[in-house]
Amino acid sequence: MSGNRERAATAALAAFGATAVVHLSALLAGATLLAHVTKPALMPLLAAHALLRGGPPLLVGALLLGCGGDTLLQVGGDTVFLLGMGSFAAGHVCYLLLFARHGRPGGARTYRLAALYAAAWLTVVVLLWPGLDGELRVPVACYSLLLTAMALGATRARLLSGAGGALFLLSDTLLASGLAKWPQAPAPQFWVMLTYIAAQWLLAQGVLLCHGGHRVRTEEEAGRSPAGPSTRRGSDQLRTAARASTMPKP
Numbered sequence: 044m045s046g047n048r049e050r051a052a053t054a055a056l057a058a059f060g061a062t063a064v065v066h067l068s069a070l071l072a073g074a075t076l077l078a079h080v081t082k083p084a085l086m087p088l089l090a091a092h093a094l095l096r097g098g099p100p101l102l103v104g105a106l107l108l109g110c111g112g113d114t115l116l117q118v119g120g121d122t123v124f125l126l127g128m129g130s131f132a133a134g135h136v137c138y139l140l141l142f143a144r145h146g147r148p149g150g151a152r153t154y155r156l157a158a159l160y161a162a163a164w165l166t167v168v169v170l171l172w173p174g175l176d177g178e179l180r181v182p183v184a185c186y187s188l189l190l191t192a193m194a195l196g197a198t199r200a201r202l203l204s205g206a207g208g209a210l211f212l213l214s215d216t217l218l219a220s221g222l223a224k225w226p227q228a229p230a231p232q233f234w235v236m237l238t239y240i241a242a243q244w245l246l247a248q249g250v251l252l253c254h255g256g257h258r259v260r261t262e263e264e265a266g267r268s269p270a271g272p273s274t275r276r277g278s279d280q281l282r283t284a285a286r287a288s289t290m291p292k293p
Contacts, residue, residue, distance in 0.1 A: 048095055049095075051095050052092050052095035052096050055089075055091040055092035055095060056088075056089075056092040058088050059085060059089045059092060062081050062085055062088060063085060063240045065077065065081050066078055066082055066085065066236065066240075067233060067236060067240075069081060070230060070232050070236060071230055071233055078232075079117055082114075082117060082236070083110055083113055083117075085110070085113065085240060086106045086107060086109045086110035086113060087107065089106050089243060089244065090102075090103045090106035090110075092247070093106060093247050093250075093251060096251050097254070097255075098247070098250065098251050098254060099141065101137045101138075101140055102137070102141060102247060102250045102251070102254075104137050105134040105135075105137035105138050105141075105246075108130050108131065108133045108137065109130075109131060109134050109243060111130035112128065112131035112134070114127075115130060121176065121178060121179065125182055128182060128183075131215075132186055132189050132190075135190055135192075136189070138193045138196065138197065138250075139192060141200075141253075142193075142196035142197055142199055142200050142204070143196065145200050145250070145253035145254065146196060146200045146253075147199050147200070148199075153195075153199060156195060157195055160194060161191070163191070164187055164188060164191040167187065167216055167219070168183075168184045168187060170223075171183070171219055171220070171223045174222075174223030174224050174225065175222060175223050176222075179222065183219060183222070186215075187215065187216075187219070190211065190212060190215055191212060193208055193211070194208030194209055194211060194212045195208070196208070197246065200249055200250070200253050201248075201249035201252050201253055203246075203248050204245065204246050204248075204249025204250060204253070205249070207241070207243070207244070207246035207247075207248075207249060208246065209242075210238045210239075210241050210242035210245065211238075211239065211242035211243070211246070213238050214236075214238035214239040214242055215239075217231065217235045218235050
């Protein structure tokens with residue numbers, strides 16, 4: 044990555060961090076207008092950082108779809124809420140595709156985690172179900188199943204992405220608990236957004252690490268790196284020629 048591009052990526056990440064601090068502070072202070080203005084700016088800044096770092100289009104798409112969900116959820120109303128949830132769901136599909144591409148093959152650990160995540164999903168849905176409005180029950184259950192699948196898929200990639208998936212699951216569970224009219228901690232939106240912002244950052248960093256490693260491996264397999272097969276064959280040929288030139292003639 045060139046120096047200018049690297050500096051731009053760092054600046055975008057710094058802007059994302061600063062905007063996150065302002066947004067979270069606004070939530071704690073009850074500054075509703077400032078919180079509404081800063082929330083839609085978060086994911087585009089993180090998406091710009093990912094793009095400048097050479098991140099895959101699916102990652103940029105997932106983050107921008109998160110921005111769509113953030114914006115729609117501020118409007119209010121069940122119909123707009125469902126549209127926002129659909130935007131987040133499309134972002135989870137992007138993440139699932141990324142983890143299917145970059146994740147490690149599943150093993151016994153993956154099966155154990157799958158059982159754990161499935162049990163967590165079922166428990167949350169059963170507990171939330173009575174408190175949700177009738178028109179939200181099935182969409183919330185289906186969305187949470189997709190989110191749980193994404194969180195499980197994230198565990199097959201980097202540790203960062205696995206932590207991000209778990210935090211995303213926690214964030215949306217906190218949000219759903221408010222919809223179900225459960226007792227809430229002070230400043231509930233602060234905790235929802237704190238876990239959400241951390242989740243998206245961790246997911247993005249995990250994907251960027253996976254994507255960078257995949258690119259390096261692809262170049263090595265193609266024989267373009269110094270240790271590639273073509274380079275080794277050339278070195279072997281040079282050594283053979285050198286030995287032949289020094290052998291005594293009959």
